[in-house]
Amino acid sequence: MTTAISGIELANQIKASFAEAVLEGDERAVILRSEYLTQVASFLKTTPGLEFDYLSHVTAVDYLDYFEVIYHITSLAHNHSAVIKVKTPDRDNPEVPSVASVWCGANLQEREVYDLMGVTFLEHPNLKRVLLWEGFPGHPLRKDFLTLEGKSPWQTIEPLEEGHHVL
Amino acid sequence: MEIEKAAALSTAEIHHHEGELINSLIERSRQPFSDDIDWLERELRRNILVTSVDKVLNWGRRSSVWPVSFGLACCAIEMISTAVSRFDIARFGMELFRASPRQADLMIVSGTVTWKMAPIVRRVYDQMPEPKWVLAMGVCAIRGGPFTDSYSVVPGVNRILPVDVYVPGCPPRPEALLYGLMKLQEKIDKESIVVRG
Numbered sequence: 342m343t344t345a346i347s348g349i350e351l352a353n354q355i356k357a358s359f360a361e362a363v364l365e366g367d368e369r370a371v372i373l374r375s376e377y378l379t380q381v382a383s384f385l386k387t388t389p390g391l392e393f394d395y396l397s398h399v400t401a402v403d404y405l406d407y408f409e410v411i412y413h414i415t416s417l418a419h420n421h422s423a424v425i426k427v428k429t430p431d432r433d434n435p436e437v438p439s440v441a442s443v444w445c446g447a448n449l450q451e452r453e454v455y456d457l458m459g460v461t462f463l464e465h466p467n468l469k470r471v472l473l474w475e476g477f478p479g480h481p482l483r484k485d486f487l488t489l490e491g492k493s494p495w496q497t498i499e500p501l502e503e504g505h506h507v508l
Numbered sequence: 509m510e511i512e513k514a515a516a517l518s519t520a521e522i523h524h525h526e527g528e529l530i531n532s533l534i535e536r537s538r539q540p541f542s543d544d545i546d547w548l549e550r551e552l553r554r555n556i557l558v559t560s561v562d563k564v565l566n567w568g569r570r571s572s573v574w575p576v577s578f579g580l581a582c583c584a585i586e587m588i589s590t591a592v593s594r595f596d597i598a599r600f601g602m603e604l605f606r607a608s609p610r611q612a613d614l615m616i617v618s619g620t621v622t623w624k625m626a627p628i629v630r631r632v633y634d635q636m637p638e639p640k641w642v643l644a645m646g647v648c649a650i651r652g653g654p655f656t657d658s659y660s661v662v663p664g665v666n667r668i669l670p671v672d673v674y675v676p677g678c679p680p681r682p683e684a685l686l687y688g689l690m691k692l693q694e695k696i697d698k699e700s701i702v703v704r705g
């Protein structure tokens with residue numbers, strides 16, 4: 342297991358170089374301003390003592406008003422890991438800078454987030470769908486997505502009749 | 509021919525074509541193929557003159573149903589274990605899993621069919637020569653299974669091709685698959701060169 346670095350500690354280190362970049366930092370994660378993301382990413386990758394050289398995971402969450410993109414980063418040299426997050430400005434305009442220039446592994450993972458959640462990564466080298474086919478209507482992991490039958494996947498579970506229980 | 513055409517296209521064009529193909533298939537598959545369930549009474553409609561011909565022909569067909577090697581998801585593992593010595597599908601003359609659909613008579617749809625895979629499944633079916641049969645193995649192939657409301661899974665393989673035998677289970681045990689195959693043999697036995705179902 343890697344040691345998790347507290348977001349508060351990491352936020353302080355980032356603030357020392359980029360005073361504006363951190364929105365907030367708590368135990369679990371650092372939330373960054375999206376315009377600083379690429380700079381902070383290369384800072385995290387190259388600073389001695391941090392050296393987060395491996396991006397293990399990129400994912401996104403739909404909070405209805407905005408999306409949040411989450412990066413799990415790991416340092417193979419120091420065996421520690423951390424979580425950084427950025428928020429999109431709003432729901433209609435979900436844009437976040439790409440970190441594919443810093444961590445090459447972000448290329449496919451950002452495409453997957455774009456495919457399923459519809460977040461656009463600015464300056465991504467090849468932003469196309471990766472799992473679904475071209476011409477698929479919409480982005481299926483969004484909360485307001487409707488299935489091919491026009492149903493919402495979040496509401497299709499029908500209430501059980503009284504007296505019936507799910508084990 | 510198609511391969512030559514594709515080679516001249518750029519990656520973006522190939523992806524575009526693939527998307528169009530899948531979307532048109534979804535459009536065409538709103539309704540499932542109806543099941544051919546009247547075979548149980550087909551005996552009654554037989555022409556007396558050809559019964560012995562039928563008998564020999566059906567004996568030949570049912571005793572050497574060669575499935576196409578084709579597995580899609582977890583159910584495929586169960587299908588493979590049906591083929592090995594413990595359950596031994598060879599007892600039914602089906603030990604030859606053909607690598608080419610052109611030499612196969614039976615397609616065991618073992619597993620989840622996604623819309624992205626659906627055109628290929630349909631193509632394999634189209635490449636099989638007549639007479640051909642389809643067995644839907646597992647709830648995924650029957651009705652989409654746990655993924656029936658999903659955006660990417662075909663809700664039942666009978667949306668894209670006609671199915672002869674359904675074997676429920678998640679996954680069905682090899683015994684269940686063998687039972688389904690025996691049912692298929694019963695069905696083949698009732699076919700006639702006059703009334704082909």
Ligand code: SF4
Pocket residue numbers: 581582583584618619620645646647648649653654677678679680
């Ligand atoms: S029916 Fe069950 S075992 Fe078979 S493919 Fe579907 S999920 Fe897997």
